[in-house]
Amino acid sequence: MPAGLQAKRVNELDCECLSYRFEVDGSNFTTAGEASVQVKRILRRIGFPPETIKRASIAMYEGEINMVIHAGGGIAELFIYEDKIVVVLTDHGPGIADVALAMKEGYSTAPDNIRALGFGAGMGLPNMKRYTDIMDIQTALGKGTVITMTVNV
Amino acid sequence: MAEYKHSVSLDVEKCKGCTHCLKRCPTEAIRIRNGHAVIDSNRCIDCGECIRQCPHQAKKAVFDKYSAIPKDKYTIALPAPTFYGQFEHLDDIDYLLQGLLDLGFDDVFEVACAAELITEYTRRYLKREDINLPVISSACPVVVRLVSLRFPTLVKNLMPIMPPMELAGIIAREKAKKKHPELKDDDICTVFISPCPAKVSYVKNNLVGYKSNIDMVVSMSDLYFELLNVMKKRITPIPYSRTGMIGVGWAISGGESSSLMNDHYLAADGIENIIKVLEDIDTAQHRNLDFVELNACSGGCVGGVLTVENPYLARVRLRNVKRYLPVSQNHPPESAPEIGMPDEYAICFDDNYKAVSSLGPDRKQAMKLMSDIDEVFKTLPELDCGSCGSPTCRAFAEDVVKGNVKYEECIVVMREKLKDALKSEEC
Incomplete structure (x- = not known):
């Protein structure tokens, strides 16, 4: 496992739910997206249907990239249940000023150097919503954002 | 599902139980047990990496022996285009084709010709609006197996056409029967001259649900030494090669995709690299890619473990071989559909999720x-x-x-x- 992606089991006793925690490094854009590759691997080993894995890992990927671009990194947590996958993304970035606007396809506040890499198309949050069954955004300006996404099987 | 027959055999005497193959197997299919390597055939994708890595020559590819080719049948040699890059000073493919006839084959049909047809059908397939982009080449059997085992969501992206060797098998048989109407199917033996063991497995396992049109698969390196002797003696060859630049180009990574006349393609080679590319395609969507060519061996088929020559040298030689060739000499018949491909060449990849992982x-x-x-x-x-x-x-x-x-x-x-x-x- 690459450095910075230490998976930890949070619930030692609870076998109903497997939990993993990933530190998303905000200082190194070239490693962005690695946690979602790890997540995909884990989900495959559990044997979720490919479509479910795809939805969860794309949503996670978009969220992870967002955390790196906008919030200087953060923590991604994965909770695996028999019938659902929950991803919680927590950051201490600037927060989202207008959530409704941010959810609009094509709206983006990504800087130009990031756009040059092909990111910043304004599809991150809309895709996260599209690929998950439930998405909840808690955000406070200047404090940070917590996004909880659930993918049902 | 019947157990998969992979095409790597182990010489237990020679295997020291070291960790070279263990560490390099891209699907973690190998374990060292009781002092020697054991391959889990459900995980093996026949990439040949362990054969390449073994310092004790304990891992061997399984293929048909040259001497086992039946003498009483009408034998047709099907050389892969990679073969053209193995010989020094070969600037005319005809010498090689003549060499195969001199060895005793009754007929020769170039796999490169079939490859040119597949190029044309792929171009037509890409015009369809109902396909999943990017289309992933299905010519390398390692890629097909890797995708179905580890990237099940991408199975629908695989190019649903037979690989060149199979198409070559069909055409060669048809041609032989036209020339010699008395021949029955059983009288004909198609012999593919392969650069890699993966194609052996492809034929032996009937991977895509149809009986292979190839009867035997022999190793390129075996035939190379047999041919060296006979080729020296010839002054003027009789047969003439019917392949163009595109067909020869298939032996090299990028050859298949660059011939599609479509800029939106990607070509990657080497097993670790293609896994990375597949991971990327699987996670982030590549919106601007129409076609992805993946070759398990470094450099493309010229890097196969059954070849003789260093893949980079082979590449240079192929450049010489194709220099004065027409772009392509094989085109679909008038009756072929304008979009897509004839049904008899189409294959359906098993899209049941084989969750070995x-x-x-x-x-x-x-x-x-x-x-x-x-x-x-x-x-x-x-x-x-x-x-x-x-x-x-x-x-x-x-x-x-x-x-x-x-x-x-x-x-x-x-x-x-x-x-x-x-x-x-x-x-």
Whole structure:
């Protein structure tokens, strides 16, 4: 496992739910997206249907990239249940000023150097919503954002 | 599903149980048990990496022997375009084709010709609006197997056409029967001259649900030495090659995709590289890609383990071979559809999810196992040294939980235990 992606089991006793925690490094854009590759691997080993894995890992990927671009990194947590996958993304970035606007396809506040890499198309949050069954955004300006996404099987 | 027959055999006498193949197997299909390597055929994708890595020549590719080709049948040699890059000073393919006839083959049909047809059909297939982009080339059997085992969501992106050798088998048979109407199917023996063992497995396993049109697969390196002798003696060859630049180009990474006249393509080669590309396609969507060519061997088919020549030299030679060739000499008949391909050349990839990567029969059990594996893994040194016979500490933890190996096989854990024991004795 690459450095910075230490998976930890949070619930030692609870076998109903497997939990993993990933530190998303905000200082190194070239490693962005690695946690979602790890997540995909884990989900495959559990044997979720490919479509479910795809939805969860794309949503996670978009969220992870967002955390790196906008919030200087953060923590991604994965909770695996028999019938659902929950991803919680927590950051201490600037927060989202207008959530409704941010959810609009094509709206983006990504800087130009990031756009040059092909990111910043304004599809991150809309895709996260599209690929998950439930998405909840808690955000406070200047404090940070917590996004909880659930993918049902 | 019947058990998969992979095409790597092990010489137990020669295998020292070292960790070279273990560490390099891209699907973690190898374990060292009882002092020698064991391959899990459900995981093996026939990439040939272990054959390449083995310093003791204990791993061997399985293929048909040249001497086993039946003398009483109408034999047709099907040389892969890679073969043209193996010979020094070969600037005219006809000498090679004549050499095959001189060896005793009754006829020759170039796989490169079939490849040119597939190029044309792929171009037409890309015009369809109902396809999943990017289309992934299905010419390399390792890629087909890798995708179906590890990237099941991408199975629908695989190009649904036979690989060139199969199409060559069909056309060669038809041609032979036209020339000699008295021949029955059983009288004909098509012999593919292969650069890699993966194509052997492809033929032996009937991978895509139809009977292969190839009867035997021989090794390029075997035929090379046989041919060297006969080719020296010839002054003027009789047959004439019917391939163009495009067909020859298929032997090299990028050759297949660059001939599609479409800029939106990607070509990658080398097993580690293609896995990375597939991971990327699977996660992020590549919106601007129409076609992806993947070759398991570095450099493309010229890097296959059954070849003789260094792949980069072979590449230079192929450049010479194709220099004065027409762009393409093989075109679909008038009757072929304008969009897509004739039904008889289409294949359907099994899109049932073969979840070999999943831990248990149901998710609940898999989660329990995963949790146990995590527990064991936490106690391991994460050196991934391979001394236990598993490729990584993670794989070892899984092998322990599944009961395939004892925890005490970890030499680092044992050393700590030994130290503790010595300490308590001192006290």
